[in-house]
Amino acid sequence: MTTTAKSPGLSPEEIQAQKRAARAEGWRRRAPLMPALIFVIICTQIPFLLTIWYSMRSRNLLRPEGEQFVGFSNFADIFLDSTFRSAALNSVLITFGCVIVALLLGLGLALLLDRQFAGRGVVRTLLITPFLIMPVAGAMLWSISMFEPSYGLINWLIGLVGISPVDWTSQYPVFSIIVALVWQWTPFMMLLLLAGLQSQQRDVLEAASMDGATRWQTFRFVTLPHLRFYMELAVLLGVIYVVNTFDHIYLMTAGGPGTASANLPFYIYQRAFLGFDIGQSAAMGVVTVIATIIISLLALRLIFKSLNAKEQS
Template identity: 70%
Template sequence: MTATLVGKHNLKQHGLKQQRLTDQSGNSRRSATEGWRRRAPLLPALIFTVLVTQLPFVVTLWYSLRSWNLLRTDGDIFVGLRNYADIFLDSTFRGAALNSVVITLGCVFAAMVLGTFFAILLDRSFKGRGVVRTMLITPFLIMPVAGATLWSVSMLNPSFGLVNWFIGLAGIAPVDWTSSYPVVSILMALVWQWTPFMMLLVLAGLQAQPKDVLEAAQIDGAGWWKTFTFVTLPQLRRYIELGVLLGAIYVVNTFDQIYLMTAGGPGTASANLPFYIYQRAFLGFDIGQAAAMGVVVVIATIVVATFALRLIFRSFDTKD
């Protein structure tokens, strides 16, 4: 009798276990179906993104492994990694890489400092603040080609540029900026264009900080500088990091200002990597080496952007 009851109990427990497994399996299938139902509308966009970004990159990889010069009819042969070895031995490539770093870091740093300064000014209430804010934002809305032409012709022209007129008031002789200081000239135009972007990000951070914290700092007797250093600046850290990352990603691909203001010159003194790749591909007709340079630039950009994104996500995950 006892054995019979034990057997019935075991069968019941086994049946309950099977039912739970069946329910779990059904829930898992429903969850997977629901997940695919939600992802399905995004599949066309994903397929389009792969077609327009990844396939060209794969073709570029293939070109980078071949020696293909459009001026040689006997070209287009497989050479493996020789193109990569050649570009790293190329002093012009190293100089262009150094210019890319200098232009990117210089532009992002100067634009962030000026943007923070203007954001602090606009965070205060004063008459005509809306007009001033609109005027400060305007440079970012101008097309890069128009901005580069403006700086090359109206601002930095050695004969009638406004910069030379301004320094002439102090008795300084006129300077041919684009010839004597090509990288500085490009930096002027880039900082002028990107300062409004940094200003908007920092201004958003300033307006998002809790007012009660600022009031508590004032009650404790903290001055403006201590309040900014120990309260406001930590609050702005995420916005500053985001501005630096986005600015660096875009500025490293600068082409318009270099092409229109200095054409990479004198010689290749102001050429960055995108402009030098353009020269190798469309002026030197060396498709293999240009493709290899493009692959190196893409990989380096991905590595730097991934590292920066991890730092930003880590700061967002940190609880204040």
């Protein structure tokens, strides 16, 4: 905000003129951003307001004559819905399971790629490849080529040691989805953490080595604190994207068996486009958006706190 200091000897009219000039200057600087702001409002906020409106109405496309305003009744109903609670739990398991495992694997790969060795560029390109594959193609790859019970690669490998074939997507649907998502998101974590490793000052590492610190001590007390900001950013971005997973669930398990592997986006899709219950599906969408915003705000506060501490140090 632009403030205008009161100069001695100025009349009230001149002070008001300075304030108007300052406000005009502020609007002049913000004017180029207005088209983008209007576009964002049209594409995000107006649909969200409509979703809130539908969430307070009993609206089923199969019974349009029965539409009526029900207030917060839809929200009460979905929290009493055991399938909704199960889908919410699956969303938490899939999201945090994928993000944590991908973060740990990405950290290990980043530490390896931070070293000099022959063919490092080729290895780095190969490791990045899963992140460049479309989610639909990745889901089909794991469903057909890896987890297929008759000719999948996983069952062929475990068959070499005498283990019977397993129908992974039917017996362990949530685990299968997490594995496919970890495969896709590990390169993303690796790239972020590798950028953090390469931004680390080499003289600090050399000083730690000269002071007699072992590799583990250097990693624990020097490298890991330096990577904290990058790890928090990786977790935040990973949670925001993975919580919206739909492709893998739709193509690998279709939410089954039954609704055993359905997460919130997939269950909302089922209620809206298969059950035609617009009111309750809109209420589920509102709850999901609010929960995501709360988690993102908490994570952003941690990131900004970490960034401010890093700048002060």
